Amino acid sequence: MVAESDVITLQMECTLFFENNPYAIETSSGLSKRLGRSQQVTEQALNRLAEMSILEKNGQGMRAIYRYKAPYIQTEVDLNAYD
Amino acid sequence: MIDTHLMNDTREICQELQDTYAQLTSLLVFVTNHEGQLITAPSNIEDSSVFDKYASDLKSMFKTEIDKLQGIRHTILSDQWVPGVKWLIAPVSVDQSATGLYVWGGILIQQGTLQSIITHPNYLQPESGAPADFIELMRSWIQNSGEISPEQEIFKREKITKFAKALSLILKSSFKETRLTERLNALNETLITEQSTGNPIEEITRAVLASSDLADIFGFALKTAPGKYTIMNSMGMGANALGGSVFHEGEGFLGQAVLSPQPSRWRDISRDPRNHFFQQKGLDSVYEVQCFPIRYENEVYGLLFGLSFKERSVPSINPQFEETMISLMGWYIGNHITYEKMEKQLQRFKPLIELSRMIISVQDIQRVMFMLVDMSLNLVWNPSASIVVHRSSEDGKIQMVARGMQSPKGETYAKDIARRHLDNSDKPSAHSFINSNTPFSLMLEYPIVYADRTRAVLAVAVSNEQEGEECREILSALAMMGSVVMKSVHDRQQYLSNSNRFAHILHESIREWNIAHYQLTADAQKIVQEFAMWGGISKEEADVIGRACLMSCTDPSMLRSFPHLFQQEAEMIEDYKHIHDDQSILGTGSYSKGGQIMALAFAIASAGDHDMRVVNDLQINGVDQGLVSQFRLFVLSRHTLQTEINLVEEKAPAAQTLTAEGAEGRGLDAIVKQFGLSPREKEVLELVVKASSNKEIAATLFISEHTVKNHLTNIFNKMGVTDRAQAIAAVFNKSIG
Amino acid sequence: MQKKKAVQTGIPGLDDILYGGVPPGAVVILEGEPGTGKTTFGMQFLVEGAVKHNEPGIYITFEELPEQIYDDMTGFGWDLRELERQNKLRVICMEPDILLEQMLQPHGLFEQIVNEIGCRRVVIDSISLFRMVGDEEDVRTNVYSIRNIMRKHTLTSFFIREYSEFEGMSMPFENYICDGIVRLSLKPLMDKYRKRTIEVLKMRGTRILEGEHTYKFIHNGVYIVPSLSMAEDKMLIRESEVLSTGIDSLDDLLAGGIPRGSVFMIDTNSKANYRYLLSSIYSQRIKDDDCTVTMMSGNTSLDTFADTIELFGVSLREAASKGKAFFIEHYRRAVESGLEKAIIRVDKVTNEEYAQVLNERLNPIFECEELCDKRWFVYYDLNTIISERGKDFLLRYFAEEMSMWRSLGITIVVHCNFAEIGTETASFLERTCNGVIRTWVDGNYQYLQVTKSPSGRVSAPHIIANVAEKPFVQLI
Incomplete structure (x- = not known):
């Protein structure tokens, strides 16, 4: 059994990875190699991130690819405009 | 049943006791169960083989007799076979429930009755289906024993009663012991299997309560919001109606019980208005409520409770044990919940701290905002939405980064946050708020304060107040990190703007x-x-x-x-x-x-x-x-x-954007046409426009530098310009004009 | 291939080598050993495209993390994240098989990204990784498909390939299917130095400047110096002329030669043989029909000097007789009568009169009608000045005289032994000169190094080797 904190650590590592490399396109096995983690836990973490819609998941199983979904950004919200 | 507790050692002691009392009373003594089945070997008889031989006949005979005696509490004298042939029958009770065993002592012939017995027509020719051998046995016992005085009768009666009592005591302790062992074994088994299968605490509780005989219905309520409890689990007859019901602190029996650190118990509650809660759920005849708080230290997490009906079929064998056990269970669950809560936070604190070094080094405000939004989703129990609102300048504009929010609701909420937190000129507070008044569910809002002002707000959706309470700390750590990083970015910008301002002042001077x-x-x-x-x-x-x-x-x-x-x-x-x-x-x-x-x-x-x-x-x-x-x-x-x-x-009202490439091509062709440049001169000019030097042109066209100069002179003359800058400008002019 | 406008790589020098650039949609193999800067090359191609030509690009990396690349490239002043924000660049990392899958898929991720930013340029780092996916036949098919996809979208692309001399005898198949091959190498140069070279081995649809060219990493990326010296000149000295030293290898170090109107110092130590070096420089001037003024040193008579120059196939005596060569002589030495009129004798001239005497003799010559169009070259032996007139005189006179001559466009080479004149004087002279060529003997070799030049370039030390034919020395 994998400790929950390990999955969360990996979730956060993956999040940081994609924030730092926003145009990375990764499979769970590819990313697990980059991060030096087990493929199984990496996949678990990636799927959770996809559920949170931090990542976009294409395909299923081992061939599924993940990429970062940029959050919704508004750089100039005018406070004085009408809602 | 009870007789099954008469095992081994206990059975031997009982037999010896029976022999002793039989000798003392000179009576034929044996014990049957309520089915008429012989439990002990008859005492005071030389040859008891007749009991073995006609076991089933005798059993039904005794059963007939026992059935007539349903519910007796004391020793009675009963005529058997022939009026006057009397037996003492003493019930042996183990608890309040129906009598389990009967002591039989016979045969008593009261003074002046022997004659009428032996002359009774049944004496020689019995009506009943009793076996002849047994009748014979009784006849010989009657003839040998003779009549007894009333004093003797009282004495015998007392002794048989005593024997029944002694038997009852022995059985009772043996019964309890067995029940306890059984209960403990069952508990043990439950705990082992539940633990090893990793079932949640609710399942374990359910299994433990299901095997308890303390009450008829058990329930398990947990705090789901401050002051609010929900019954998560209930078992027993009619208990389903309780599942999912909610009660509040101080409300009804259950609501009062959560306020007490001790177990609470109320009996005979049928007229108590607090009973309304159960009656509503269709539980009309609740007689007793017992409550055991689930707590750890000063924190109440919930309640274990048992309800008993007026008519209990089987009263608890060992209520103290059950109460203690369930109390402990409550403490255990409390402990477990505390542990789980800490574990849940630890599971997140650990990674957050491990990664803090990387997080802190982010030096771009937008990436800090990305990080806060994404990480907050990683840290809450049930991630759904998160937003960071930041105000970098003094004008009426804010920046927002959000996930799980739709436009324009996100913007509306962002503006709301900005007005509430970022506009305020009061002393800034870094305390978090739970805000239920949002276009989304509950939002936990964290003001991010640095340089004496609230500069940004992190807001994270939580599914309920309880979750908000639980993940408040970890998100606060994240917000704190955010404020540290934002402050460092802010300081850098501040430093830059200071130095810019100062440089401009020096310049103006x-x-x-x-x-x-x-x-x-x-x-x-x-x-x-x-x-x-x-x-x-x-x-x-x-x-x-x-x-x-x-x-x-x-x-x-x-x-x-x-x-x-x-x-x-x-x-x-x-x-x-x-x-x-x-x-x-x-x-x-x-x-x-x-x-x-x-x-x-x-x-x-x-x-x-x-x-x-x-x-x-x-x-x-x-x-x-x-x-x-x-x-x-x-x-x-x-x-x-x-x-x-x-x-x-000057020329084109509609601005036209030009690429160097396009300009080059069109302009060149036009120049070549207008001034009649030779193909070689065109090549040279093309290179001039690309900012090539004479050397470069010479190298590219495989001509000497001298020739390049000649070409250039010719080109300049034809075009009427004096240097290459003018020539280049002319090419570009042409490309537009 | 249809003749279209070449895509400028934007890498300084490379477009010159390629006579303009790469054909649009071409797939170019960029190969090199580790450490040759393939990533920098590739990225510079994209950055230049994005910034200067408005051609967005995609960098696909299989092994290196984008964040590493972002970091590394800030050293060249490239803010790749900002370019991404402007949708002019994407640095994508993925595994080779995923790339292939997404490329082959209609409307796959690759196509999406290409359309998203209007991509024109692509770098794949590196196609060697495709060798890990499938067997030789698959690899061939895969690389072939990728090349076709690039062509279909007219994406001008660099495919980076790891290269090692020992990688096998057979020619990699990519060489046949790609449009060009650019090879980066690190060549050993003496023991301690290494030279970076770039060579275009093939480029369909354009002429190329053949051979190996030097390149360097400078503050804003890769900078290629095309090996043809005249191409090199233009970057370094632009329009101004250079005077060849007559030694090709030295000219290379000097970016073509000694710039006209500059003062160059040749610093020798006592053991070093500078005779051929100076003679070569001098005889080249005669050969180029320049006019010269030479200060004779104490240990070489004019006749000996003239004979040495003969070895280089030019006649000093003839030049002198045409009034194109003059000699300043501090020593009372007899010379062949034919040369006497070219001698300016200063053996009786005091320090105070020296400048005046010299100017009176030389100025009319410099300014006379038939010679003023000529280039003048002055060789000055400072050792003689110091021994005959003293250090103080040199310090007073030198800077003033040199700047006057320079203003006339005269090129000056002075010779001196720094070690013997003291650091203060030496550093004064070094400052006053535009260039310094140092030669010294260490162990069994004589070395030469350009330690200062107007272009700012400082060379590595080179060994001077003797050769049988003129100019009798060459640099190795």
């Missing part, structure tokens, strides 16, 4: 006494900025070099006296001055890049924009050659760009 230099330094700074936009250096570099340009009149040692502010600029100015004075003592490459770029920028600035010859002659001692050639290209492209802009402004 020279306007009075040297307007020419004032203009020159301003132009140089502008060139440096354009050089950065063109891609020659980064924006950050350009900012520093630009400031150095503005302050180039200032004594570098004076600049160094501002702690930490202008160290780089001072060095650049010194280098620039060295280069400018052509005192290349250090040899090339020893000057800072900034100093070298300043030298180039000033060279161009002092030559004025339109003098392209400066570009070709650009050669400054102490400036890296690669940098010079890059600068040349930049100035050339800048020149053409300016030409374009001028023309666009």
Whole structure:
């Protein structure tokens, strides 16, 4: 059994990875190699991130690819405009 | 049943006791269960084989008799077979429940009754289906024993009663012991299996309560929000109605029980108004409520409770044990919940702290916002939405980064946050809020305070108040990290804007006494900025070099006296001055890049924009050659760009954007046509437009430099221009006109 | 291939080698050993495209992390994240098989990204990784498909390939299917130095400047110096002329030669043989029909000097007789009568009169009608000045005289032994000169190094080797 904190650590590592490399396109096995983690836990973490819609998941199983979904950004919200 | 407890040692003791009492009373004594089944071997009889031989006949005979005695509590005297043939029958009770065993003692013949017995027609010819051998046994017992006095009868009655009592005591303790062992075994088994299968605490509780006989219905309620409890689990007859019901602190029995650190118990509650809660659920005849709080230290998490009905089929064998057990269970669950809660936070704190080094090093405000939004989703129990609102400037604009929020709801909420937290001029507070008044579910809002103001807010959706309470700390740690990183970015910007402001003041101060230099330094700074936009250096570099340009009149040692502010600029100015004075003592490459770029920028600035010859002659001692050639290209492209802009402004109302490429092609063709250039001259001009030098042109076209010069002279003459800058401008003019 | 406008790589020098650039949609193999800067090359191609030509690009990396690349490239002043924000660049990392899958898929991720930013340029780092996916036949098919996809979208692309000399005898198949091959190498140069070279081995649809060219990493990326010296000149000395030293290898170090109107110092130590070096420089001037003024040193008589120059196939005596060569002589030495009129004798001239005497003799010559169009070259032996007139005189006279001559466009080479004149004087002279060529003997070799030049370039030390034919020395 994998400790929950390990999955969360990996979730956060993956999040940081994609924030730092926003145009990375990764499979769970590819990313697990980059991060030096087990493929199984990496996949678990990636799927959770996809559920949170931090990542976009294409395909299923081992061939599924993940990429970062940029959050919704508004750089100039005018406070004085009408809602 | 009870008789099953008469095992081994216990059975032997009982048999011995029976033999002793039989001898004492001179009676035939045996014990049956309520089925009439013989439990002990009859005492005071030489040959008991008849009991074995007619076991089933006798059993039904005794059963008939026992059935008549349903519910007896005391020893009675009963006639059997023939009136006057009397037996003492004493019930042996283990608890309040129905009598389990019966002690039989016989045969008593009261004074003056023997004659009527033996003359009774049944005496010789019995009606009942009793076996003849048994009848014979009784006849011989009657003949041998004779009549007894009333005193003797009382004595015998007392002794048999005593025996029944002794038996009852023995059985009771043995029964309890067995029940307890059974209960413990069952508990043990439950705990082992539940633990090993990793079932949640609810399942374990359910299993433990299901095997308890303390009450008829059990329930398990947990706190789901401050002051609010929900029954998660219930079991027993009619208990389903309780599942999912909610009660509040202080409300009804259950609500009062959660306020007490001790177990609570109420009996005979049928008229109590607090009973309403159960009656509503269809539980009409609740007689007793027992409650055991689930808590750890001062924190109440929930309640275990049991309900008993008026008529209990089986009363609890060992209520103290059950109460203690369930109390412990409550404490255990409390402990477990505390542990789980801590574990849940620890599971997140650990990674957050492990990654904090990487998180803290982010140096871009937008990436900090991305990080806060994404990480907060990783940290809450049920991630759904998160938003960071940041106000960087003093105008009415804010920046927002969000996930899980739809536009325009997100913007509306962001504005709401900004008005509530970012506008407020009061003393800023870094305390978090739970806000239920949002377009989304519950939002936990964290003001991010630095430099004495609330500058940003992190808001994260939580599914309920309880979750909000639980993940408050961890999110607060994240928000704290965010404030540290944002502060460092802010400080850097502050530092930059301070140094910019100061550089401009110094620059303004020279306007009075040297307007020419004032203009020159301003132009140089502008060139440096354009050089950065063109891609020659980064924006950050350009900012520093630009400031150095503005302050180039200032004594570098004076600049160094501002702690930490202008160290780089001072060095650049010194280098620039060295280069400018052509005192290349250090040899090339020893000057800072900034100093070298300043030298180039000033060279161009002092030559004025339109003098392209400066570009070709650009050669400054102490400036890296690669940098010079890059600068040349930049100035050339800048020149053409300016030409374009001028023309666009003058001629074309609709601005037309031009690429160097397109301009080149169209302009060239037009020039070639208009001035009748030869194909070779066209090739030369094409290269001139690309800023090639004569050497380059010579190399490219495999002609001598001399020939290039000749071609150029011809081209310039044909076009009526005097130098290459004018020629290039003409090509671009044509491309537009 | 249809003749279209070449795509400028934007890498300084490379477009010159390629006579303009790469054909649009071409797939170019960029190969090199580790450390040759393939990533920088590739990225510079994209950055230049994005910034200067408005051609967005995609960098696909299989092994390196984008964040590493972002970091590494800030050293060249490239803010890649900013370019991404402007949708002019994407640095994508993925595994080779995923790339292939997404490329082959209609409307796959690759196509999406290409359309998203209007991509024109692509770099794949590196196609060697495709060798890990499938067998030789698959690899061939895969690389072939990728090349076709690039062509279909007219994406001008660099495919980076790891290269090692020992990688096998057979020619990699990519060489046949790609449009061009650019090879980066690190060549050993003496023991301590290494030279970076770039060579275009093939480029369909354009002429190329053949051979190996030097390149360097400078503050804003890669900078290639095309090996043809005349191409090199233009970057370094632009329009101004250079005077060849007569030694090709030395000319290379000097970016073509000694710039006209500059002062160059040749610093020798006592053991070093500078005779051929100086003679070569001098005889080249005669050969180029320049006019010369030479200060004779104490240990070489004019006749001996003239004979040495003969070895280089030019006649000093003839030049002198045409009034194109003059000699300043501090020593009372007899010479062949034919040369006497070219001698300016200063053996009786005091320090105070020296400058005046010299100017009176030389100025009319410099300014006379038939010679003023000529280039003048002055060789000055400072050792003689110091021994005959003293250090103080040199310090007073030298800078003033040199700047006057320079203003006349005269090129000057002075010779001196720094070690013997003291650091203060030496550093004064070094400052006053535009260039310094140092030669010295260390162990069994004589070395030469350009330690200062107007272009700012400083060379590595080279060994001077003797050769049988003129100019009798060459640099190795």
